[in-house]
Every structure is written in structure tokens, then in C-alpha cells.
Amino acid sequence: MRLIFAGTPEIAVPTLAALEGAGHEIVAVLTQPDARGKRGRTLHPSPVKAYALERGLDVWTPEKASAPEVVARIEELEVDAAAVVAYGQILRPALLAAVRLAWVNLHFSVLPAWRGAAPVQRAIMGGDDVTGASTFVIEKGLDxxxxxxxxxxxxxxxxxxxxxxERLATLGAPLMVQSLEALDSGIARPAAQGEEDVSYAAKLTREDAYVRWDLAAHVVDRRIRGCTPAPGAWTTLPDGSVAKLGPVSPRLQRSGTAPGQVRFEEGEVLIGTGTDPVALGWIAPAGKKPMDAAAWWRGARLGESAQLGEA
Known part of the structure; x- marks a missing residue:
């Protein structure tokens, strides 16, 4: 098959590699324009662009993928289909109609659960036991x-x-290959999504990543894991400064502590929640790299009444 691939972050690379490995011709790779790093000085290519250039593929970085000139270029290529993984742009009807079969998206949930920008994060934060990945034909609506x-x-x-x-990106790559091949051969029978089990996965904000220590330990645990590595769970230290936090582990057999109160016990930094305390794995105070929580505690010398977040 003659294909276009559209994707941007590292999680999109396995699918691009799988399509190439299956012998399909990638005639163009669409990815987001180069972005500035954290310090804002140097432009950096997306992981997909870096990989594609190494493979000698033709890379496009349009500001608007659905611009008329981009649509015209795609029509000239006479491609069979387009594979999309975390591209980061809305695809308009004219662009969707520019390929023979369809634009197919790999979405990291079992649709119609968790439509939207942050399906994996929301599944973890929501306490789901199982998630997955879906391939679907892109249309006007969101997922x-x-x-x-x-x-x-x-x-x-x-x-x-x-x-x-990372796991779903690896597992989902062959699913995309199989889906496109089934679509091309006529075997695929795309099924309409039911609307009774829809849930939405809004993009995470900085406010979502703020740790509320008054919540139950298992909720605190899920919220922090769902926000790791981005946008990064955070709290405030006793001096009012901000610190990012790594995942925690509920300690069901330890005595309770007031929500947000910190203590050092049996080699662990324990923080009180609305139920059981949690053990902190690592912490990154403002301007510093992540460090082991026990090492941070020894250096911070906060005392037994130290309080994180709002008292």
C-alpha cells in the first residue's frame, strides 16, 4: 500500500516502523513543526521527524495540515490510506477525502471509552482495571x-x-498494520461506536496534577501515576515553593497522619492522606532534579510537623 503517516511524539514511532517493516510504501510523513525546548532557545524536531529523516522519508511539517496546498499535494500522491498516531492536529473533511480509502487513527483506549486527548491518563486516574487501543476511521467528530x-x-x-x-504504543503498532491491510483487502467491516458507554478524556491541566492530600490514599496514588511523567504531579512545600512528585505507594498497615503531614518512618517518607499514609518515591523541589525522597528528607530538615499542600 502507498501510505501517508501522521504522528508526532515518541509513542507514534513504533507504528511508523511497523508499517515500513510490513513492506508498505510511506510516501510522506506529516508531523508537527519543530518546537522549542524547555529553555526556549533551540528548535527541536519531533521524535517522528527525527526517525523519518534517519530512514530517508519525505517529511512535511505544515502549520495546518488541512490547508488547501497540503490537500492538493496529498491528492497528487494518489495514496491508498493514511495512518495517524498522536499527530496533534484536527483533520478537516477535504483532507480526509484526499486518500483512496481512509485516514485511520490509533487511539489508546477501547472506544467509545475515553474519547479525547488523554485516554491513558484518565483511565489510570479513574481506577480502570483494563484499557487498550482501537483503530478507527477518522470522521468529523472527535474520536x-x-x-x-x-x-x-x-x-x-x-x-x-x-x-x-509505551506498552500500548508497542502493542498497537501491529494492530494498525492489520487494520489498514484488512481495509485495503475489503475484509474489514468498521463498526459504528455505541453511544451508551462514552466517556471523555480531556487534556490534563496543571490543576489536574495538583495533589490533594485530603483524598483517599488510592485516589492520590492513581492521580499521581496518571500525571507521570506529564504534566507532572506537584505539591507545595512548607516554605510555599513548588515541588514535583513521583509515584507513591499506599501503606495500609501504618498509623494515620493528618492529610499532607510528612514524617520519616522505617526509612520511608510518609505523607498523610484522607485515609492511609503513602510512601513517597522521589521528589523534585523547584529548580532541582528528582531525588530520592529519603535523601530529600534528610537534607530538608523539616521536622515532624511539616505540611505539604494546604494545611
Whole structure:
């Protein structure tokens, strides 16, 4: 098949590699324009662009993929279909009509659950036991198109959003290959999504990542894992400064502590929640790299009444 690939972050690379490995011709790769790093000085290519250039593929970085000139270029290529993984742009009807078969998206949930920008993060934060990936034909609505194929994957007790996304990206790559091939051969029968089990996965904000220590330990645990690595769970320290936090582990057999209160016990930094305390794995005070929580505690010398977040 002659294909276009559209994707931007690292989680899109396995699918591009799988399509190439299956012998399909990638005639163009669409990805977001180069972005500035954290310090804002140097432009950096997306992971997909870097990979595609290494493979000698033709890379396009349009500001608007649905611009008339981009649509015209795609029509001239006479491609069979387009594969999309976390591209980051809305695709308009004229662009969708520019390929023979369809634009097919790999979405990291079992649709219609968790339509939207942050399906893996929201699944973890929502306490789901199982998630997965779906391929579907892109249409005008947000993740509403008919589904070609799905897979499921268990959410592990220690999974961060980064862990789970990496796993689903690897598992989902062959699903995309199979879905496109089935669509091309006429075997695929895309099925309309039901509307009775729809849930929405809004993009995470900085406010979503703020740790509320008054919530139950298992909720605190899920919220932090769902926000790791991005946008990064955070709290305030006793001096009012901000610190990012890594995943925590509920300690069901330890004595309770007031929500947000910190203590050091049996080699662990324990923080009180609305129920049981949680053990902190790592912390990154403002301007510093992540450090082991016990090392931070010894250096901070906060005392037994130290309070994180709002008292």
C-alpha cells in the first residue's frame, strides 16, 4: 500500500516502523513543526521527524495540515490510506477525502471509552482495571468514527501514564498494520461506536496534577501515576515553593497522619492522606532534579510537623 503517516511524539514511532517493516510504501510523513525546548532557545524536531529523516522519508511539517496546498499535494500522491498516531492536529473533511480509502487513527483506549486527548491518563486516574487501543476511521467528530479493530491491556498497580503509553504504543503498532491491510483487502467491516458507554478524556491541566492530600490514599496514588511523567504531579512545600512528585505507594498497615503531614518512618517518607499514609518515591523541589525522597528528607530538615499542600 502507498501510505501517508501522521504522528508526532515518541509513542507514534513504533507504528511508523511497523508499517515500513510490513513492506508498505510511506510516501510522506506529516508531523508537527519543530518546537522549542524547555529553555526556549533551540528548535527541536519531533521524535517522528527525527526517525523519518534517519530512514530517508519525505517529511512535511505544515502549520495546518488541512490547508488547501497540503490537500492538493496529498491528492497528487494518489495514496491508498493514511495512518495517524498522536499527530496533534484536527483533520478537516477535504483532507480526509484526499486518500483512496481512509485516514485511520490509533487511539489508546477501547472506544467509545475515553474519547479525547488523554485516554491513558484518565483511565489510570479513574481506577480502570483494563484499557487498550482501537483503530478507527477518522470522521468529523472527535474520536467518533467506526472502529476497525481493538485490543485490551491490563492496567498494572504501579503503571504510570508513561509506562502504559509505551506498552500500548508497542502493542498497537501491529494492530494498525492489520487494520489498514484488512481495509485495503475489503475484509474489514468498521463498526459504528455505541453511544451508551462514552466517556471523555480531556487534556490534563496543571490543576489536574495538583495533589490533594485530603483524598483517599488510592485516589492520590492513581492521580499521581496518571500525571507521570506529564504534566507532572506537584505539591507545595512548607516554605510555599513548588515541588514535583513521583509515584507513591499506599501503606495500609501504618498509623494515620493528618492529610499532607510528612514524617520519616522505617526509612520511608510518609505523607498523610484522607485515609492511609503513602510512601513517597522521589521528589523534585523547584529548580532541582528528582531525588530520592529519603535523601530529600534528610537534607530538608523539616521536622515532624511539616505540611505539604494546604494545611
Amino acid at each position: 467518533t468514527g467506526p472502529v476497525i479493530g481493538t485490543l485490551t491491556e491490563r492496567i498494572r498497580a504501579t503503571d504510570t501514564a508513561g509506562d502504559l503509553l
